[in-house]
Amino acid sequence: MGRLLKKIYDICGAISGGLILCICVLISGQIVLNAFGRLSPGTLPSTIPSYADFSGFMLAGATFLALAHTLRAGGHIRVNLVTSRLPKRAQFFMEGFVLIVAAVVIGYAAWFVGSLVLESVHYGDVSNGIVPVALWIPQSVAAFGITLLLVAILHTFVELIQAGEPILSTPDEV
Amino acid sequence: MTDPMIALTLLALLIGLLAAGVWVAVSLTIVGLTGLVLFSNAPSGLVLASTLWGHSHSWPLTALPLFILMGEILLRSRMSDDMFTGLAPWLSRAPGRLLHVNVFGCSIFAAVSGSSAATAATIGRMSIPELTKRGYPESLIIGTLAGSATLGLLIPPSIILIVYGVATEQSIARLFIAGILPAVMLVTLFAGYVAVRAWMNPDLIPPMDQTYSFKEKLRASRRLVPVALLIGCVIGSIYGGLASPTDAAALGVVLATILAWSSGAFSWSLFGAAVMSATRTSCMIALILLGAAFLSVSMGFTGLPRNLASWISSLDLSVTALLVALTIFFIILGCFLDGISVIVLTTSIIMPMVTAVGIDPIWFGIYLVIVVEMSQITPPVGFNLFVIQGLTGIDILRIAKAAFPFFLLLLLGVVLISIFPKIVTFLPGLIGN
Numbered sequence: 001m002g003r004l005l006k007k008i009y010d011i012c013g014a015i016s017g018g019l020i021l022c023i024c025v026l027i028s029g030q031i032v033l034n035a036f037g038r039l040s041p042g043t044l045p046s047t048i049p050s051y052a053d054f055s056g057f058m059l060a061g062a063t064f065l066a067l068a069h070t071l072r073a074g075g076h077i078r079v080n081l082v083t084s085r086l087p088k089r090a091q092f093f094m095e096g097f098v099l100i101v102a103a104v105v106i107g108y109a110a111w112f113v114g115s116l117v118l119e120s121v122h123y124g125d126v127s128n129g130i131v132p133v134a135l136w137i138p139q140s141v142a143a144f145g146i147t148l149l150l151v152a153i154l155h156t157f158v159e160l161i162q163a164g165e166p167i168l169s170t171p172d173e174v
Numbered sequence: 175m176t177d178p179m180i181a182l183t184l185l186a187l188l189i190g191l192l193a194a195g196v197w198v199a200v201s202l203t204i205v206g207l208t209g210l211v212l213f214s215n216a217p218s219g220l221v222l223a224s225t226l227w228g229h230s231h232s233w234p235l236t237a238l239p240l241f242i243l244m245g246e247i248l249l250r251s252r253m254s255d256d257m258f259t260g261l262a263p264w265l266s267r268a269p270g271r272l273l274h275v276n277v278f279g280c281s282i283f284a285a286v287s288g289s290s291a292a293t294a295a296t297i298g299r300m301s302i303p304e305l306t307k308r309g310y311p312e313s314l315i316i317g318t319l320a321g322s323a324t325l326g327l328l329i330p331p332s333i334i335l336i337v338y339g340v341a342t343e344q345s346i347a348r349l350f351i352a353g354i355l356p357a358v359m360l361v362t363l364f365a366g367y368v369a370v371r372a373w374m375n376p377d378l379i380p381p382m383d384q385t386y387s388f389k390e391k392l393r394a395s396r397r398l399v400p401v402a403l404l405i406g407c408v409i410g411s412i413y414g415g416l417a418s419p420t421d422a423a424a425l426g427v428v429l430a431t432i433l434a435w436s437s438g439a440f441s442w443s444l445f446g447a448a449v450m451s452a453t454r455t456s457c458m459i460a461l462i463l464l465g466a467a468f469l470s471v472s473m474g475f476t477g478l479p480r481n482l483a484s485w486i487s488s489l490d491l492s493v494t495a496l497l498v499a500l501t502i503f504f505i506i507l508g509c510f511l512d513g514i515s516v517i518v519l520t521t522s523i524i525m526p527m528v529t530a531v532g533i534d535p536i537w538f539g540i541y542l543v544i545v546v547e548m549s550q551i552t553p554p555v556g557f558n559l560f561v562i563q564g565l566t567g568i569d570i571l572r573i574a575k576a577a578f579p580f581f582l583l584l585l586l587g588v589v590l591i592s593i594f595p596k597i598v599t600f601l602p603g604l605i606g607n
Contacts, residue, residue: 013450013453013454014450016453016457017446017449017450017452017453020239020240020243020449020452020453020456021449023236023239023240023424024240024243024424024427024428027236027240027420027421027424028424028425028427028428030421031417031421031424031425052233055233055236055420056231056232056233056235056236057231059230059231059235059236059239059460060227060230060231062239062453062456062457063230063456063457063460063461063464064230066453066454066456066457067457067461069453069454069457070453070454070457070458070461073454075454075455075457075458076197076198076199076458076461077197077198077199077458077462077512077514077515078192078195078196078197078198079192079193079195079198079510079511080195081193081510082193082194082195083193083194083195094194094195095195097194098194098195098196098197101191101196101200101204102196102197102200105200105203105204105207106200108207108219108222109203109222109223109226111219112219112220112222112223113223113226113227115219115223116220116223116224116227138231139227142226142227142230146226168195
């Protein structure tokens with residue numbers, strides 16, 4: 001079970017990386033079209049339709065899908081100035097508290113982003129660019145990513161109980 | 175409850191959550207939720223969901239993962255290895271000699287990476303052993319490194335300026351351009367300080383070990399030239415109005431990849447590592463931005479920042495007095511929080527106050543970044559100090575002491591841009607709206 005979950009986090013993280021590369025390719029494609037438009041107007045279409053919208057949706061996908069992977073890699077910033085000075089036993093309880101609080105908040109967010117998706121399906125909301133995109137498609141990726149983050153937090157909580165000692169890490173600053 | 179009581183309650187809650195080690199983004203969300211549920215009538219779940227979605231796919235924010243990726247790729251290419259050998263021949267005659275490698279190496283690398291800790295680690299790994307071997311004084315080696323690495327936050331393309339721009343809805347292009355002159359000013363201050371120390375005490379600096387002909391100099395720095403050109407292209411295309419920062423960032427990723435491959439010693443596995451590292455960093459920053467956006471929306475519903483702003487304007491404070499108070503506040507905040515958290519907290523709560531007294535938001539962004547730079551080298555939470563401690567094993571207080579003159583130089587920088595705001599606003603003013 002644990003190994004399967006880890007696999008899922010990493011696959012979703014890799015998809016996020018792929019999405020960022022796609023954004024890069026899409027925007028570069030548009031830059032090439034711009035350049036062509038200056039040099040010899042008319043040979044190629046001047047824009048990729050709604051490329052800014054698509055980049056944005058891919059960015060949202062990249063962010064939400066990477067949430068769980070980043071959490072597991074210790075990539076989200078937290079302040080450990082106080083807790084790292086506590087005795088191991090107290091640190092253990094603090095981490096349990098942190099994980100429960102986070103699970104409640106992220107669960108709440110996952111629930112309401114989920115209902116946002118249902119609402120978009122119900123009203124048939126589309127993006128207002130040249131190419132209308134049904135909003136529930138990128139939104140369900142967001143809902144899935146947040147739910148996966150919830151799973152990763154609960155997974156970490158179970159591991160914390162099993163280990164019986166503090167396990168959370170903190171990243172360097174960017 | 176009265177406004178000041180609400181503000182204090184929320185602040186205490188935030189401090190409590192952060193101190194307990196709750197993730198910064200989650201802490202911001204909880205404070206936002208508390209504000210909405212207790213002090214407004216807005217439907218908190220709906221507001222949360224629509225903010226999380228609405229702020230996650232904007233065009234300016236798209237520049238963030240791309241600039242991070244550009245830095246990660248160049249970080250893994252050979253260029254960082256060449257920084258010392260490439261710069262040393264040019265600087266060996268300057269007063270203070272090779273200490274300037276720290277200052278200029280950090281500046282160039284900062285332009286590439288936009289991260290202060292990565293700058294300190296990468297430049298320090300090469301320059302600390304080389305400079306120590308040649309007999310330069312420890313305090314100046316560490317001081318110049320810690321101080322100059324903070325420039326990573328200001329020199330465009332800067333990640334933290336993107337964060338500020340997205341959070342306050344300011345033009346990122348204008349912020350980048352506004353950062354150029356203050357960055358030049360700070361580099362000059364740092365280099366000037368080293369030169370003055372060398373003049374005052376010539377025994378401090380070991381003698382020149384070797385002279386170079388112009389040709390040798392060029393050859394030593396041949397790998398740095400393409401990187402300089404890359405940065406020039408990226409910044410130039412934004413400055414010239416040819417590309418938005420997001421376009422320029424995509425171009426930067428492509429050029430950086432070509433550069434890394436052509437320099438040799440780059441592989442698919444390094445490329446993959448760069449992409450995954452960029453994915454995690456950008457995810458972390460985006461989540462904090464989402465939490466901060468929600469906190470801002472929530473604070474908007476409670477009306478606190480507006481009331482705080484009108485209270486501040488009713489005090490008839492001079493802009494100078496307000497800035498002095500804010501600077502002290504940020505330095506204290508920066509002792510305990512990382513730069514990005516300081517920026518997003520500020521924008522949620524303090525921005526209306528700042529615009530109410532007539533401070534230019536672009537100018538304020540640059541000011542804020544320099545103040546955050548100062549907090550990078552103050553204990554107990556100064557990320558550059560941690561990095562250098564990791565590199566050298568020297569006690570953190572000794573590092574902080576070595577970095578203190580540079581803290582004062584940054585403070586001088588803040589005073590200068592406050593007296594002469596044109597240093598910030600001149601270049602963006604040239605490009606008009």
